[in-house]
Amino acid sequence: KYIQKSEFKSLKIFYTDEIDSTNTWAKKLAEESGIKTIVCISASQTKGYGRHGNTWVSPHGQGIYLSIVLHPEICTDKLPVITLAAALAAAEAIRECSGVNALIKWPNDIVFEGKKLGGILTEMAADMDGVRYVVCGIGINVNNDTFKDGNLEYAVSLFNITKKKYSRKKLICDITNKFLKYSDAVFKSGNLQPIKEKYKSLLVNIGKTVRISEKKGEFEALSEGINDEGCLIVLKNNNERVCIVSGDVSVRGI
Ligand code: BTN
Numbered sequence: 011k012y013i014q015k016s017e018f019k020s021l022k023i024f025y026t027d028e029i030d031s032t033n034t035w036a037k038k039l040a041e042e043s044g045i046k047t048i049v050c051i052s053a054s055q056t057k058g059y060g061r062h063g064n065t066w067v068s069p070h071g072q073g074i075y076l077s078i079v080l081h082p083e084i085c086t087d088k089l090p091v092i093t094l095a096a097a098l099a100a101a102e103a104i105r106e107c108s109g110v111n112a113l114i115k116w117p118n119d120i121v122f123e124g125k126k127l128g129g130i131l132t133e134m135a136a137d138m139d140g141v142r143y144v145v146c147g148i149g150i151n152v153n154n155d156t157f158k159d160g161n162l163e164y165a166v167s168l169f170n171i172t173k174k175k176y177s178r179k180k181l182i183c184d185i186t187n188k189f190l191k192y193s194d195a196v197f198k199s200g201n202l203q204p205i206k207e208k209y210k211s212l213l214v215n216i217g218k219t220v221r222i223s224e225k226k227g228e229f230e231a232l233s234e235g236i237n238d239e240g241c242l243i244v245l246k247n248n249n250e251r252v253c254i255v256s257g258d259v260s261v262r263g264i
Contacts, residue, residue, distance in 0.1 A: 021047040028070070030057040033133060033147040036077035040135070040143045048079035049186055058149065060129050061118065066149050067157060073167070074128075074150040074178050078189060082197040085140050090256045091196045091240040093118050093132045096146045098209045099188035100128055104150065107181055108168050113214045116233075116242050117256040120150065121214060125166035127151055146193075148185060152176050201238040210236065220244065222254060 022045045029035050029052040036050045052075045055068035068075050080092070097114045104112040104120065104127065112128075115121045120128035128150035135142040151157075151167035153175045168176055195204035202209065210216070215233040222229055222244070231244035234251070241253040 020045050021049065023049040023051070025051045026053070028052060028054045028056065029075075031055050031059055031066075031147075032075050032077035033059070033131060033145055036079050036145045036147070037133065037135070040079045040145065045079075046081050047190070050077045050079075051075065051182060060131055060149070066129070066131075067165075068149070069154065071178075072154045073152050074148065074182055074185070076149075076182055076185065077145055077147040078186065079143055079145050080193060080197075081143050082141060082193075084197055084200065086134070086136050088197075088200055088239075089132070089134060089141065089144060090117065091202045092144055092146055092193055093130050093256060094202060094209055094236075094240045095192035095196050095205060096130045096132070096148055096189050098205055098212065099192055100130070100148055100150060100185050101212050102208070103181055103184035103188055104128070104168065107184060108172060108174070108176060110168055110171050112212075114209065114212045116213060116215045116236065117240065122166055122171060125164050127166055127168070146189070148189075150181065150185075152178055152181065202236070202240045203238055206236070206238065215242065 032050040032052050036048055039048050054070035055075050058066035058068035058075060060066045094117055097118055101112045101114050101120050104110055110122060112120050112122055118130040119126055131147040134144040151165055153169045154167035157165045192205050196202060216235055218233055219230055220233050222231060229246060231246045234243045234245055236242055237253060241255050243253055245251050
């Protein structure tokens with residue numbers, strides 16, 4: 011009811027009580043349904059997953075488990091900006107609804123005082139003509155009490171921070187509306203420009219030393235900013251300036 015469907019062609023919202031993973035479900039629907047914009051929401055996940063093959067602990071009714079399918083007409087190298095648009099949508103919606111100082115750790119983490127409040131997992135299907143569809147999975151720790159059954163040593167929820175419980179429905183609507191607006195803007199312009207200043211204002215990395223793990227190995231560098239493609243610009247110890255593309259990279263040490 012509260013998601014602004016009218017602006018988006020053929021938007022459909024799916025809700026269930028339990029699913030393996032909303033990302034897996036969204037990919038299936040994208041392959042089978044022909045619907046342009048798909049929003050999948052579940053009250054729990056039995057096989058929620060995050061980046062680097064991590065498990066995303068998804069207890070019933072406590073967190074937000076949301077995946078959105080889009081069909082952007084862009085080439086694959088422009089896709090990283092979608093993750094940044096989702097992170098901005100989630101961080102802003104959290105700040106507005108709870109007053110919690112949620113920030114973004116490039117590219118996809120929502121953090122509070124160094125602990126993880128949420129994360130974004132973007133997956134895509136492409137062929138020779140370009141991107142067929144993209145699935146943006148958003149997980150937020152909302153009313154979770156403890157994280158004892160998971161590996162989330164550094165996790166935190168809005169409830170842990172404020173001792174208040176929140177309407178997940180309201181937060182899901184706010185995140186979705188913002189995400190649809192921001193993703194539309196970055197796809198139209200083909201870069202991060204329309205949301206760059208907002209994203210940068212919530213970014214914790216700038217001016218910090220980060221440890222970057224790539225397939226080739228690890229190195230430390232100073233984060234200087236982000237460019238219009240959504241890459242992190244870092245200065246290595248040998249004074250070489252490089253752009254880090256999200257992909258398989260892991261950035262630690264905020
Ligand atoms: C990360 O920080 O590594 C990303 C976590 C993404 C979790 C969300 S929850 C909804 C969607 N379904 C999944 O299985 N994963 C994403």
